[in-house]
Amino acid sequence: MPLRVISWMVLSFSLLLPKLNQFSMESNTQKLIHSFSALADLGQEIADSGDFIEMVRTSLHLLLGTIGIRRGAVIECSRHLETTNSLALWGLSGDYDGRLIVDESDKDGFLSLNEGALRIDSGVDANGPALAPFLARHLEGLRAEGIELVVPTIVRGAVTGLVLLGRKASDEVFTPEDIQVILAMVRHIGVGIHTHRLLGEVKQRAEENERLYQDLRAIYRDTVRAFAAAIDVKDTYTQGHSERVGKYSEIIARELGWGENEVEGIAIAGYLHDIGKLAVERQIINAPYRINAKESSELNRHPAAGFDILSPIHHPYADIPLMAKYHHERLDGRGYPDGLIDEQIPLGAKIVSLADSFDAMTTDRPYKTRRTFDEVIHDFRRNTGSQFEPQVVAAFCRALLKELNGETKERKFLKMLGKNYLNAEKDAPLLRELLSELDPNTKAAAAGGA
């Protein structure tokens, strides 16, 4: 039994003891044991139950069974509405739904009850005038259901619900000791309702925050796509390049087993990898000829310029500026802007680099037409290990092979490359061969797929 339940039981017991010591000695011990046992069960139920409605239902049973009451209900008062909501009903007529009107002045009336419980048959005089409107509205209905007591659940000075109790099975009147036991149990049912309400509010706020966060991410993604479109508009010959690089990068990262958040991040990096081109003169980008060394130097500024543009922005994904900065680095150190080698280059930048090169090779440029798939594979074979990271090339090949083998739902490569570019019968063996060269362990598996 949890420590807090034991503490709760001891506290409840110590509060009840002075009231209960007035019982006659003979019945006292048995009633005390019965009440104490029920309080312990109630504490356990409230502390442990994951099902709120079942917890309330069981708590009502415990209360009814402790005093020997034949019928009752637990109803919840809304903070904002005057209509109550029934949480548990027992022994009442099938037509009774536990809906009552409880307004703010009624709640004040319940808070000011001397005895802590409203005795239905005692009338306005005994219960105080504050509850006269409540009684006027509900006296007849409550009597019809055999309800004799209405006990508010009060937590932190607020009425959170009402417990309706019928007459005792013994037909005796409720004694002051009964009322004390009832109040102790109802207080804890009230805590259960309050805790559930708080948890509900926390959950609701968490869900709202999650929705807001998703909205912000969607806005961020849309903004990034708009940026990518703006970048590509500047380069007349490579329309859609940034978006395709984003998509290829996403495919590779997913094949490498990256998590969903990281996959989204690499896609964004792909979309934005050429953002530095916004800082490069349009004539150089759109030159319909092979650019000279000076122009090439100017064009090669774009990764560092991209880093400068992206760095001040708080991206929801890690290392986006670095992926833009290093997407022209090579494993052999002959890349730019910093001439990094192998492990110095972030894996994300290596992915974007391959995606960028693949798209460059497979789209027409002003000075050359796109390469055939055989030529692309040849380029991959020649440059893997010097320009491209082997595990990235392997992931790319596996992903493409899966699509050619019909193992994927979406035909992503087909959409980006056009339907006449790839030929499964001819290209799949090329991919399998390259894969087996990259990793001899994959040879058998690659040879097996067709």
Added chain:
Amino acid sequence: MGESPTSEIRSHIVGTTAVVYASDYLNKLTGERIERECKKQLDSGCRALVIDFSDTSIVNSIAVSILLGIIDIAEKKEARVVFSDVNDQAVQLFEMLGLIKHVVLAKDEQEALDLFTPPNQTPAMSH
């Protein structure tokens, strides 16, 4: 006489009386099983319920509330309820909480069944 093997609670019918056996510890779970069984028997036409407590050592508060509910349902159907073979501790509990006002206590199952059977007549037993 026949017991229903598929039921979670042992029971059998004698004429229009259903005998339902309570378990060792009568709590929420076992109380609800008895409630379901009693409802089923009343719905199928039984006019009296004998709840046998010969195996029962402890009855908790939730079970008391459920037993009160069974009494309520039986009263609405004008059926009688007899508790048989109740131990002293449970008798004290039922007295303290007023259940005794609504049920008859019998020494054992046979005495309970005799309450519904005219003298010199053997009760007819069926499934």
